Amino acid sequence: MARHTFNFPYSKALELSNRYSYTKTSKNPPSVLLYLKSLQFSDAQIKYAVSASPQILFTALETILMPKICFFQSLGLSGSRLPDFLSKHSQLLTRSLHRTLIPCIDIMKKVLSSNVNDNHDLFLALSRCSWIATSTERLSANLTYFEKECGIRRPQVAMLMKRQPRIFIFPESHVKGLVARALEMGFSLDSKMLVHGIFTLNCIGVETYNRKLKLLRSFGFSEDECREMFRKVPSLLRTSEAKLRFGLEFFLETNNLKKSSMVQYAGSLMYSMEERVVPRYRVLEVLKEKGFVENGPSLLYALRFREEEFVEKFISRFPDDAEELLMAYKSHLVVAGNK
Known part of the structure; x- marks a missing residue:
């Protein structure tokens, strides 16, 4: 049945037949199929569900399967959401x-x-x-x-x-191990950031953590400074090494930012370099070249503003040079559009 109804490969059909050989004469599978179709399950969705949890075909329909379906409907799954969800998570029905x-x-x-x-x-x-x-x-x-x-x-x-x-x-x-690693990094049980540390450490392995630590150390940060940056912004550990390296090079070398400031404002490394950091840096450089600002606002300061606020504060207020400033700010879009 499985092979003809769902177009399963012969090996898969044979496996199901052997596993549920005691139900070969059962009328259950056809009844289950009709019921699922009445709930708007497509053939593809039924095949997906059965492939993951074949036992649902042989479940008592009225006493076991239907009450479970009704339970999920009572939670708010209706229409196409019901088959879409349950076909992907059919193990719940077992x-x-x-x-x-x-x-x-x-x-x-x-x-x-x-x-x-x-x-x-x-x-x-x-x-x-x-x-x-x-x-x-x-x-x-x-x-x-x-x-x-x-x-x-x-x-x-x-x-x-x-x-x-x-x-x-x-x-x-395993859970206690994650918490222990977070505490070793300097998170405390009374810190609101602990949960973010746990979340991040569960996303990465020890090897990945050590690579990120090594990368920061290569820019002159002490281990304590690295841990402080991670505690301030745990998501740094989930950022790609390429993005981290680019950000560190830009802030520390191109923008001549002090390491202490980078530690204090570690969240700046999470901004998009192409969409936010570099364009705003270009605008500030033009303003300094034209002498509009004596010492020039820091890049870290300029990064805090929403785009509309940044444009108003650093571009629109200089109407005679707004076009040049806007070109500096939007040049990354021009480059992207020409690729």
Whole structure:
């Protein structure tokens, strides 16, 4: 059946047949297929779901599968959103509704404070890692650890759950290891930045961290200065080495910025060099050349403004030279357009 209905390769069809040989005469699969089609599942979506979780074809339709579908509908999944989500996360339909799904979802909703009629944050987390709703024990244990032992407040836990839900299904030893690494970097349990440190360290490995540390050290920063920069802006560790190197070279060498200022304003390395930093630097250089500013505002100061504010403060107020200043500011667009 699987081979003809879904056009599976012979090997895949044989595997399913052998795994579920006891149901060969069952009427369940056709009933399940008709039910899924009635919910607007396309053939491709059904094939995708069955490939990942073939057992759903052999699940008791009225007593097991339908109540689970109804549960997700009650959470706000309707129309095309239902098949789109469940086809990608069909393993959820293989879990016990009352022992696993409902308890896990209830815990997540309390953390995320999701609107009962929308549950946008809930489905955002589930879409990123649906396995978070498959283990009540790990979810509860990690949530308790973050809040009770690490002192991370609920809104920050919610942020972590939305952005990186897989952390909540890790073994306790792994989670404690992430926290220990964050503390070694200088984060403290009473710091609001701890959760950002945990998030970042979970995104990268020890080797990547050491490479970023080595890169900063090559520009003359001490290890303590490197750690301070990471504590101020943990996302620096997730930035590509190429972007970091370009930013450091530009600020320290082209703009002659002091290392102490770079440490203090480490977030400047997160701005787009091509879209924000370099264009504003060019404008400031033109202003200095024309003598419009005696010493010239610092680049770090100029980076703080929104684009409209920057244009008003550093370009529009010099109407006789606005065209030249605007050309300096927008030249990166001209170059990009000619590529």
